[in-house]
Amino acid sequence: MSSTKTAKMGDILATEADLLGMIKEYLKFGEFEETVQIFDKECKSKGKLVSKPRGNALRDSKTRVIQEDLLSSFDDGDHKVFFELWKENIPSEVKDLDAETQGLEFYLHVHFTIFPLRSHPVRQDRTEFEERISHFKQYLETRGAELSQNAEFLPYYALPFVPFPAVHPSFKDLFKDTWIQQLKGRLDKFLTMTLKPSKTPRLMTLYKEGGKVTKDIIQQLQLQLAESDRRLSSCLRKFNKMQADYHNLIGITAELVDSLEATISGKMISPEYLQSVYARLFNNQMRQSSDFTRPGTASSMLRASIAPPRPKEVPILPSLDYEKLKKDLIEGSDRLKTLLLQALRWRLTRSLPGEQRETVLQAYIGNDLLGRYSTQQKTVLLLLRSPNEIVRQYMARLINAFASLVEGRIYLSHIPVLLKILMETLRKEEKDSLTWENVLVCLQKLSLRRSQQTIMIADDLIGWLTDELQDSDCLSDYTLVYSAALLMNLCLRTKGKKKCAENAKLVLKVLTDLLGHENHEIRPYVNGALYSILSIPSVRQEAKEMSVEEILHCYNKEKNQDFNRQIEFIIKQLNSAEEEGPESDDEDEEDDKDEDLLETDLYREELLQPEHGELSGESLLTTEYLGIMTNMAKAKRRSTPLPQSNGDGPLQRPVTPSSHRDLTTGDFRAINQGPELIQEVPQKSVERSFPLSQYNSRPPTRSGSRPSTDSSLRHSIDSESGQFFQAAEGDGSHEHRVVKEYSHAEHNGHGRCKQYVGQHQPDL
Numbered sequence: 001m002s003s004t005k006t007a008k009m010g011d012i013l014a015t016e017a018d019l020l021g022m023i024k025e026y027l028k029f030g031e032f033e034e035t036v037q038i039f040d041k042e043c044k045s046k047g048k049l050v051s052k053p054r055g056n057a058l059r060d061s062k063t064r065v066i067q068e069d070l071l072s073s074f075d076d077g078d079h080k081v082f083f084e085l086w087k088e089n090i091p092s093e094v095k096d097l098d099a100e101t102q103g104l105e106f107y108l109h110v111h112f113t114i115f116p117l118r119s120h121p122v123r124q125d126r127t128e129f130e131e132r133i134s135h136f137k138q139y140l141e142t143r144g145a146e147l148s149q150n151a152e153f154l155p156y157y158a159l160p161f162v163p164f165p166a167v168h169p170s171f172k173d174l175f176k177d178t179w180i181q182q183l184k185g186r187l188d189k190f191l192t193m194t195l196k197p198s199k200t201p202r203l204m205t206l207y208k209e210g211g212k213v214t215k216d217i218i219q220q221l222q223l224q225l226a227e228s229d230r231r232l233s234s235c236l237r238k239f240n241k242m243q244a245d246y247h248n249l250i251g252i253t254a255e256l257v258d259s260l261e262a263t264i265s266g267k268m269i270s271p272e273y274l275q276s277v278y279a280r281l282f283n284n285q286m287r288q289s290s291d292f293t294r295p296g297t298a299s300s301m302l303r304a305s306i307a308p309p310r311p312k313e314v315p316i317l318p319s320l321d322y323e324k325l326k327k328d329l330i331e332g333s334d335r336l337k338t339l340l341l342q343a344l345r346w347r348l349t350r351s352l353p354g355e356q357r358e359t360v361l362q363a364y365i366g367n368d369l370l371g372r373y374s375t376q377q378k379t380v381l382l383l384l385r386s387p388n389e390i391v392r393q394y395m396a397r398l399i400n401a402f403a404s405l406v407e408g409r410i411y412l413s414h415i416p417v418l419l420k421i422l423m424e425t426l427r428k429e430e431k432d433s434l435t436w437e438n439v440l441v442c443l444q445k446l447s448l449r450r451s452q453q454t455i456m457i458a459d460d461l462i463g464w465l466t467d468e469l470q471d472s473d474c475l476s477d478y479t480l481v482y483s484a485a486l487l488m489n490l491c492l493r494t495k496g497k498k499k500c501a502e503n504a505k506l507v508l509k510v511l512t513d514l515l516g517h518e519n520h521e522i523r524p525y526v527n528g529a530l531y532s533i534l535s536i537p538s539v540r541q542e543a544k545e546m547s548v549e550e551i552l553h554c555y556n557k558e559k560n561q562d563f564n565r566q567i568e569f570i571i572k573q574l575n576s577a578e579e580e581g582p583e584s585d586d587e588d589e590e591d592d593k594d595e596d597l598l599e600t601d602l603y604r605e606e607l608l609q610p611e612h613g614e615l616s617g618e619s620l621l622t623t624e625y626l627g628i629m630t631n632m633a634k635a636k637r638r639s640t641p642l643p644q645s646n647g648d649g650p651l652q653r654p655v656t657p658s659s660h661r662d663l664t665t666g667d668f669r670a671i672n673q674g675p676e677l678i679q680e681v682p683q684k685s686v687e688r689s690f691p692l693s694q695y696n697s698r699p700p701t702r703s704g705s706r707p708s709t710d711s712s713l714r715h716s717i718d719s720e721s722g723q724f725f726q727a728a729e730g731d732g733s734h735e736h737r738v739v740k741e742y743s744h745a746e747h748n749g750h751g752r753c754k755q756y757v758g759q760h761q762p763d764l
Helices: 003-029 033-045 057-076 079-089 092-097 099-119 126-141 145-149 154-161 177-194 202-264 271-281 284-289 297-306 322-331 334-349 355-366 380-385 389-403 406-413 418-428 434-446 450-458 461-470 477-491 494-501 504-515 520-533 537-545 548-555 561-574 617-624 657-665
Strands: 686-688 713-715 717-730 733-747
Touching: 003 033, 003 202, 057 079, 057 177, 079 099, 092 099, 099 126, 099 145, 099 154, 099 177, 126 145, 126 154, 202 271, 322 334, 322 380, 334 355, 334 389, 334 617, 355 406, 380 389, 380 418, 389 406, 389 418, 389 434, 406 434, 418 434, 418 450, 418 461, 434 477, 450 461, 450 477, 450 494, 461 477, 461 494, 461 504, 477 494, 477 520, 477 657, 494 504, 494 520, 494 537, 504 520, 504 537, 504 548, 520 561, 537 548, 537 561, 548 561
Parallel strands: none
Antiparallel strands: 686 713, 717 733
C-alpha cells in the first residue's frame, strides 16, 4: 500500500474515532447509561477506536481570547471593535432581558463616548467626541430608550447636550480613574460569568451552530447572487451603450481628421457636413434647444457634458432655545401657543428635504419638544386637552407632521401616554373638524408600527372605526380613505382579526357596503381588511350566512381588472377550509417599512393669520427664541423600500394612503419635491377634479342602494415669505448671518364634508 493511501486511511480512522467519541459524549450527557455500555462493547467487538472526550479546551481558549479582546478594546477606547464583539458573543436573552446587563451596557456607552476627552485632557479631540456623541444619541433613542424611566440613568440623557462634560458637576466624576477601574472590574466579572465554558456536548454544538450557520450562509449567498445578477445585467447594458458610443466617436474622430487633412489641401468644409456631425454627436432634444450655427456652441456643450456638477449648498436653520419654547407653549397665552405651534410645524414641513429637514427633526427630538422624557405633570403634548379649539387643532397638526416622518413616528411611539390622548381626542372632538381629521390621520400613520397597533386594538379602535364607517356618506373623502386604511392595518394583526370576529356580522356588512362607495380610492384597504379577517373560520361562516360571496360576484363584473383579481382572491379565501393561522403578535417586529409621508394635506385651511406687525413663522422663532447649539446632526437613516403587495392580491402589509397612492399611481406631489417646486405653483386657487367612475350605478349593498354623488376636491395654495438665518457655532462663538430669503407656498387640503364648507371659523 502506498504512503498516500496509508495517510488517507489514517485520517479516516482518526475522524471515525473522533466521531464515535462525540457520540459517546452525547450519550453520557443524556444519561443513556445502558446504551453507553452496549455502545462500548460493540465498538470493542468491531475493533473501532473511540477517542476520549477532549473537553472544551478549544472553546475555553476561544473564550479567553474574546474576553481579553473585549477588555483590551475597553482600555483602548475602541468602541467599534468592542460593541462588535459584544454583539457577537453576548447572548441576546442576556442583553435584552437582564436589567444588570442593560445597565452595564449603558455605562459602557458613556465610557466610550467621553473617552476622547479623557485620553487627551489638554488638547481634547472634539471631532472624535462629536462623532461618538452621535453614536450615543442613536443608542439612547433605540436600545437605551427604556432606561429613561430609571432615575439612575436619567441624568446621562443630558450628556449629548453638554459642551464640556469634564467640568460639569454632574459628569466630572466620570473622568476619575476610580470610576473607570470600577467599571472595568464590573465588566471583567460579567464576562467571566457570561462567557464561562459550556458543558454542552460537541455533537449538540455542531448540530445547533453548524445547521444555523449553514442556513444563514446559504441565504446570504442567494441574496448576493441575486444582487450580482442584477448588477451584471445593469453593467452589461451600460457597457453595450458605452461601446456603441465609443465606436461612434471613433468614426466621427476619423472623419474629422480626414476633414482637417482636406483643409490643408484647400478643400472647404460645408455647413451641411458639420450639421451631419452634430446629428451624430447630440440627440434630437439638444439639437432643437441649441443654436449650432453660432461658433463654439458644440464644443461648449461637449465640455459641459463632462464637467462635474457643482454641489448645492443647503442652509442650516438657526438653533432655538427649546427650554424657553416649551415654557411658553405650556404657560403662554392661547394665541402665543397657537403661533408657536404653527411656526414649529412650518419649520419642519417647509424645510428642504434631506439634511435640512433631518436637522430640524433631530433638534425637535433631541430637545424632547413633546416631553417624552419629561418628569413634569404639564407637557406640550397636553395641549391636545386645551379648552381652546384652535390650540388643540394646531397641536394635532404638529403631531401629524411628526407622524409623517419615519424618525418622527419612532419618537412618538416611545411616548407612553400619546395614544391614550389621541384616541381620547378622537372620541371627544366634533366629527370632521380639522382637529379630528389630523388626529385620525396621525393614528393611521402610527398604525404602521406594531407596538402602536397593539395598543389601538386593545382600546377597541376597530369597534369605533366600524361604527364611524357605517355612515360613510357623512365622512369627507379624505377622512374616509384614512379611516379605511387604519381599519385595514389593524385587521392585519391576529388580535385585530379576533376583535373583528367578536362582531363579525357588523364588520362584514360595513366592509361590503364600502365596496360600493363611489370613492374607489378606499377599495384596496377594504379588500385588504376583508381578505385578512376571512382567514378566521368563524368569520367565514358568518360571511356565508350573509351571502357575502353573491355580493362580491356583483362587484366582479367591472372592467377594472386589478379590482376583479382582488375580489377573486377574497372569494377564494372565503371558500378556503384552512384553520386559523398561527398567532402573529409575538413575532419579531418589522416596523415602518415606509418612507416619509409629508403630503399636501398638512397645509390645508390655515385659520391663524398674523395681525399687523405681529411676528409669526420663522421670524417669530428666530427673533424671540434664538438658541445656541441645539441643532443636532444624526447619521442618515437608510431608506427602506415601500411595502409591496403580493402581486394582484389584496394588501397584506400595513400602509398609509399617501405611500400606497405614490406606489401604485406614481402620484408624486409637489410638496415632496421641496420648496423650489412649490414656488412654481401660481398663488391662486387651483381646482382639481376627480372624474367619477364610468359606472355611475353600482350593485346594491346589504344596507340598500346608495345614490352616486358628484364631488370635486379643491386645493388652495397660500404663500408666505420667510427669512432663514444660519448660525455658525463652534468653540463658544456664536455668529449669525443672513443666508437667504425666499418664499414658501403651502397647500391647502381638500375633501371637507359638505356641511362644514363655508362654516365660520373663529379668529384668534
